[in-house]
Amino acid sequence: MVMVNFDVDPRVLKPLVPTGTELDDWNGRSFVSLVGFLFLKTRVLGAAIPCHRDFEEVNLRFYVRRRAVDGWRRAVVFVKEIVPRRAIALTARALYGERYVALPMGHRIEQHDCVGEPRAVSYSWWLRGRENRVGVSVNGEFCEVAEGSDVEFITEHYWGYARRRGGRTTEYRVDHPRWRVRAATDTEIDCDAAALYGDQFVDSLRHRPASAFLAEGSEVMVFRGTTL
Numbered sequence: 401m402v403m404v405n406f407d408v409d410p411r412v413l414k415p416l417v418p419t420g421t422e423l424d425d426w427n428g429r430s431f432v433s434l435v436g437f438l439f440l441k442t443r444v445l446g447a448a449i450p451c452h453r454d455f456e457e458v459n460l461r462f463y464v465r466r467r468a469v470d471g472w473r474r475a476v477v478f479v480k481e482i483v484p485r486r487a488i489a490l491t492a493r494a495l496y497g498e499r500y501v502a503l504p505m506g507h508r509i510e511q512h513d514c515v516g517e518p519r520a521v522s523y524s525w526w527l528r529g530r531e532n533r534v535g536v537s538v539n540g541e542f543c544e545v546a547e548g549s550d551v552e553f554i555t556e557h558y559w560g561y562a563r564r565r566g567g568r569t570t571e572y573r574v575d576h577p578r579w580r581v582r583a584a585t586d587t588e589i590d591c592d593a594a595a596l597y598g599d600q601f602v603d604s605l606r607h608r609p610a611s612a613f614l615a616e617g618s619e620v621m622v623f624r625g626t627t628l
Contacts, residue, residue, distance in 0.1 A: 436523030
């Protein structure tokens with residue numbers, strides 16, 4: 401998982417916060433993250449759909465929290481999610497109310513010749529006849545995430561929230577182990593932010609990232625959503 405993170409003015413995000421949640425921050429800083437990864441061996445409601453099991457996704461997300469009976473639920477909200485097939489986008493919209501779009505996509509993984517570990521990973525998509533890309537170069541080994549760090553804040557979320565029509569909010573749980581990460585030595589970003597996400601995100605995404613890293617990934621289970 402490529403994760404490139406940017407400081408953002410919370411005023412940009414507040415209109416997008418789902419009802420019943422509030423913006424979450426790390427030491428007073430609000431972030432948006434441009435994330436690229438691969439779905440592998442995907443099943444929907446327990447069923448494997450032919451030709452729709454392995455595919456790329458790139459999303460822009462930010463972070464919220466909601467107080468529930470079991471305490472604070474720290475979560476992500478997606479501004480928009482890109483996948484390469486229309487059927488995937490339609491299914492995700494129907495099940496979770498997420499803002500999926502289908503665009504031509506691709507990815508590239510370069511490996512170190514000596515150890516076989518990735519040294520550069522990038523994801524690309526085509527919008528209005530133009531290639532966009534997000535990627536990182538890395539070195540060293542995957543390491544455990546330090547407690548209390550900004551990396552933990554960005555990676556450790558086990559809930560998702562989506563705004564629905566009429567002001568409703570969908571809540572869903574995500575289950576995965578803690579991910580190990582490798583810090584990026586370089587980043588590659590070429591994104592038409594205005595066309596894809598809106599003018600309000602242009603300023604944040606054109607500045608130097610606050611952090612960037614490659615997460616190892618894992619098996620993930622996304623549970624059926626419920627309406628608050």
